[in-house]
Amino acid sequence: MTKKIGITEVALRDAPQSLIATRMPMSDMLPILDKLDKVGYYSLECWGGATFDSCLRFLNEDPWERLRILRKHCPNTKLQMLFRGQNMLGYRHYADDVLEYFVQRSVANGIDIIRIFDALNDIKNLQTAIKAAKKEGATAQVAISYTTGPVFTTDYYVKYAKQIEEAGADSICIKDMAALLTPYKTYELVSALKKAVQLPIQLHTHYTSGLASMCLLKGIEAGADVIDTAISPLALGTSHAPTESMVAALQGTEYDTGIDLKVFGEIREYFMKLRKKYIESGLLDQSMLATNTKALLYQVPGGMLSNLLSQLKQAGKAEQLEDVLQEVPRVRKDAGYPPLVTPTSQIVGTQAVFNVITGERYKMCTNEFKDLVAGKYGTTPMPIDEEFAKKIIGDQPRITCRPADLLKPELDTLRKECAEWTEQEEDVLSYAMFPKVATDFFKKRAAAKYGVDEKHADAQAQIHPV
Amino acid sequence: MTKKIGITEVALRDAPQSLIATRMPMSDMLPILDKLDKVGYYSLECWGGATFDSCLRFLNEDPWERLRILRKHCPNTKLQMLFRGQNMLGYRHYADDVLEYFVQRSVANGIDIIRIFDALNDIKNLQTAIKAAKKEGATAQVAISYTTGPVFTTDYYVKYAKQIEEAGADSICIKDMAALLTPYKTYELVSALKKAVQLPIQLHTHYTSGLASMCLLKGIEAGADVIDTAISPLALGTSHAPTESMVAALQGTEYDTGIDLKVFGEIREYFMKLRKKYIESGLLDQSMLATNTKALLYQVPGGMLSNLLSQLKQAGKAEQLEDVLQEVPRVRKDAGYPPLVTPTSQIVGTQAVFNVITGERYKMCTNEFKDLVAGKYGTTPMPIDEEFAKKIIGDQPRITCRPADLLKPELDTLRKECAEWTEQEEDVLSYAMFPKVATDFFKKRAAAKYGVDEKHADAQAQIHPV
Ligand SMILES: [Co+2]
Ligand SMILES: [Co+2]
Known part of the structure; x- marks a missing residue:
């Protein structure tokens, strides 16, 4: 009767992405x-999503080097990444050769679990x-x-889950990025999926x-078999349920996680210091930590509301928000009911405003x-009217x-385009x-390397700039 | 099958007491x-507990005047207070005549529901x-x-619940001040109490x-029939579950609260401003808003741990905390297993340190x-060994x-002692x-009255100090 519930810790990916715009540096x-490696997590979500972009654009970090460091310091825990299907980690559709190579290098550098999703829930993507992913093990x-x-x-999700199973996936995650799930809706949905497919079900809300x-x-x-949670200092608000609380809630029940609460002592203390630092620097806004049921009221993601x-x-029409909120479901209907998630939330929202x-x-x-x-993002959940x-x-x-x-292989062309800057495959x-x-990052990297050599030279010459 | 769940909003009493040391002024x-009066709450917890002390000691407010204002502005909602049984709102046992008079004046000034508890769960207190309370309606x-x-x-609580029912109470609250309840323990406990007694059950955690x-x-x-919650800007951390979230979780289910989420829009906005003000002034420490499972680990209230x-x-023995935490359950055992709540948490804690x-x-x-x-606080849950x-x-x-x-009537003596300052019964x-x-407050009140007269005099004489 006892079933061990797995915990995916999102402290290194989704929590910073939700709370501090993915600005958590490797340091x-x-x-x-x-310490995280010793907890006994099912997995550590730590790469992909917006981290890749953030590393290159804001943190001046090589995302691949970050992955290798994570792998080196967490030899005992499965490392997990988030991957937007054929969009990968970018903002367009990529040819298969690029996708396959990306997956190959991700696994080679340390990724164990690839969580793949599509904004339109189009299995083709x-x-x-x-x-x-399966080819790379x-x-x-x-x-x-x-x-x-x-x-x-529920039928819609059951059908999609069956497609996912048929496509060869190892498990299914319910990704509630907009926090629209309620407890009893979750119960109904998970029950239906468990009945429909054999795959383990993970919950992300x-x-x-x-x-x-x-x-x-x-x-x-x-x-549900596995849940996503964030260590308490990076939990709540736009982030996730606190890891320790879920472990405590399940402790001693038939759903025990097998994790000892004591293991979180120093980890919590460490992240409390980070939290304090982020709040004091203004990176973490305290208002993000309070809960808000507005999204439930309008059934649109919180981020979309503020957009x-x-x-x-900007258009001087702030008083028309209510009209726009009435228009959003109409635009969604016209456009074949796309789920509201990047990039469809922006596309639908902007059109409703227009x-x-x-x-x-x-x-x-x-x-x-x-x-x-035109179908360039894939097939929408419902057909779009011809007229x-x-x-x-x-x-x-x-x-x-x-x-x-419709896309030709593009890896060779890309290789040529960036050949002058590449230092690793x-x-x-x-x-x-x-x-x-990435090019800007490569340039900075080259300059820093030169700078480092300069410093060495200075050191040898005993010249220490203050 | 549908059962309307009641909501007690604690934004005016327990939330400020838990988050900002009860420093929320009437203003x-x-x-x-x-707006709060129009929500449709089961009740508004707004008086008693530490608010009485805080009004007099820190906020320079007459608690009775506060109650009258609350009553005037919330004509449609039941007003609820917290009352420490024979300790009332003070720190000693009082004679019955004082208690009866206090209850009479509380109800006369506007209280509808009196929540009464005893630190030792001694029904005699x-x-x-x-x-x-019943006499006053x-x-x-x-x-x-x-x-x-x-x-x-569970048996212990069932027995106590039956005593409570026999004593004539109208309802029972499970008061989990230390946040030691877990979801499945709650389920078991509430199920057992519902089976054992006919009274409505309210949950406070x-x-x-x-x-x-x-x-x-x-x-x-x-x-459970009624739950305690706090409006979201004053929820989480050492406070309570967010009101809107519980309303949303139950909406459309057999447990619907009957409250429309839309009603919270302006209320949340208002309290978000207060929250911001409290954080910026340092009154609300952001670390209080993060969750912490330490209390569960040691099974002692969070406040007791920090004490x-x-x-x-202070004794230069911080490294002996683990020993003290081992000693606490032994002292509790010796002392007849008092629950750890004010004042027993302090008594047991200090003795364990000694x-x-x-x-x-x-x-x-x-x-x-x-x-x-010696039994001066009442009968402990278990007998204390003679030796x-x-x-x-x-x-x-x-x-x-x-x-x-053992206490003689004391109201007349008290009346004589403070006669020179009293302005209302x-x-x-x-x-x-x-x-x-209270005497200090009375003095300030008299001085302010005098001061106000002075000001009037100045105004008449056209003298305006800058
Ligand atoms: Co997410
Ligand atoms: Co309380």
Whole structure:
């Protein structure tokens, strides 16, 4: 009857991404890695998502080097990354050869579990990534982008879960990025998925609306196998349920995690110091730590709400927020009900703002909205009406195949483009994700190397600049 | 099948007491009272506990005037107070005439529900208060001081609940001040109490260890009727589960609260501003808002842990904390297993420190520990060993009756003592609770009155000091 519940610690990836815009440098992680490695986590989510971009753009860190350090200091714990399917870690669709090579290098440098998701829940955008992960011997977990709306019934998720199982994934994650799950909805959904598929089910939900720990508990009662949590100093608010609290809640029950609460003493203390530092520097805003049920009220992610408001303010139409919030579900319906997650939340939100402030629906359309209607992001959960598509994209052909099938291999071209800067074979992948940002990073790296040599020279000459 | 769950909002009493040392002045409450009154709460906990002391000592407010203002601005919501049985709101046992008069004036000034508890769970210390509340037409709720330890089985609580029902209480609250409850312990306890007694069950637990919302949810599933929550800006940490989150979690289920989430919009916004103000002034420490499972690890309240450490530090023996934590359960056992809540947590804690730092158990005993052993606080959950008692208090007689039975009526004496300062009949009760503090307050009040007259005189004479 006893079933050990696994814990994925998100202190190194999603917690900093949710609370401090992914600005946690490697130097803040390093001192605590050996202790994290000894906890007995199911896995440590520590790479991918926005960390890659943040390393190159803001932290002047090589993401690959970060991964190697994480691997070296956590030899006993599975390392997990977040991967946006055919989008990978960038903002466009990539050809399969780039994707396969990225997965190969990720696993070679230390990744054990690749969590793959698609904004449209289009299985076609996940197939190559699943195969690549399995080929490299990694665990291929597919995350369902959870959302609400008339088509997102339990049946919808059950069908998608079956597609995921058929595609060869090793496990399924319910990814509730917008914190829209409630405890009893979670219970119903997990129960249905457990009945429909044989795969282990993992739960990922944010604390934003203050329901996360209750959702995890009810999910576990319904059969969830692994849950995502954040060490308490980086928990709550827009982050996750506190790790220690979930361990304590399950201790001594049939769902015991097998983790001893005592192991968190020094880890919590360490992260409390970081938390304090982030708050004092202004990086962590205390208002992010309070819960907010606004997202539940409007059924849109919290981040999207603030984006809408700021777009309206720029247009001097802040008073039309309520109209825009009424328009969002209509635009979603027209566009085939995309889940609201990056990038679809921005695409739908901006279009809803345009529809309201111009006073005429679809008088102005963004290119991204046109691409969405044209099928360039993949197949939407519901078909888009022919008439509507014609209105938006005219006679432009609509894509119904896998968008990546239209892409030619591009790795060789990318290699040539960045050849002058590359110092390791993984560099081409950094370049592929963020050509401009990676090139800037490469330049700084080269300059620093030169600078280091200069220093050595100075040291030898006994010249110490103050 | 549907059962409406009631919500007691603690934003005006326990939340400020837990987060900002009860330093919320009436001026911070006033602007939002009419909105709170329209929510549809089961009750608004807003008076008693430490608020009375804080009004007189720190905020220069008449607690009775505060109650009248609360009543005036919240005509539609039941007002609730916390009352320490025969200790009332002070720090000693009071004669029945004082208690009865206090209850009478509380109800006359606006209180609807009196939550009464005793640190030792000794029903004798509650009987007069229950009778007095009922006589005045108020709801008499008895709160069980929840604690852990070998004698605190479900059976123990069931027996106490039956005593409470027999004593004539209208409802029972499980008061988990130290946040020691876990979700499945809550489920078991509430189930057992619902089976044993006919009274409605209310749940009060703190977020300290991060388990509160899960405990409330499992408690509701087990049959709890009303839960205590705090509006989100004053929730989490050492406070309570967020009100909006619990309303959202139950919405549309068989446990719906009947409250519309939209009603919290402006209320949350208002309290977010207060929260920001308290954080910026240093009154609210951000570290109090993070969860901490330490209390669960040692099974002692969080506040007691920090007290023990500070006592040890003063003695230069901080390294003996682990020894003291081992000693606490032994002292509790010797002293008949008192729950660890004010004042017993201090009494047991200090004695444990003495036992460790002197190197000989009970070589030094505090007077309070002697009183506890002598029965002056009431009957302990388990009998105290005769031999042990003799060692601690020698041949001093032990009290087995109701401690207040040994007290003569004292209201007339108190009235005479403070006669020169009283301006309203309730003043004698303020004086009874805190003779010194109340007298200082009375003096300031008189001076202010004089000062106001002075100002008027100045104004008339057209003299305006800068
Ligand atoms: Co997330
Ligand atoms: Co409390």
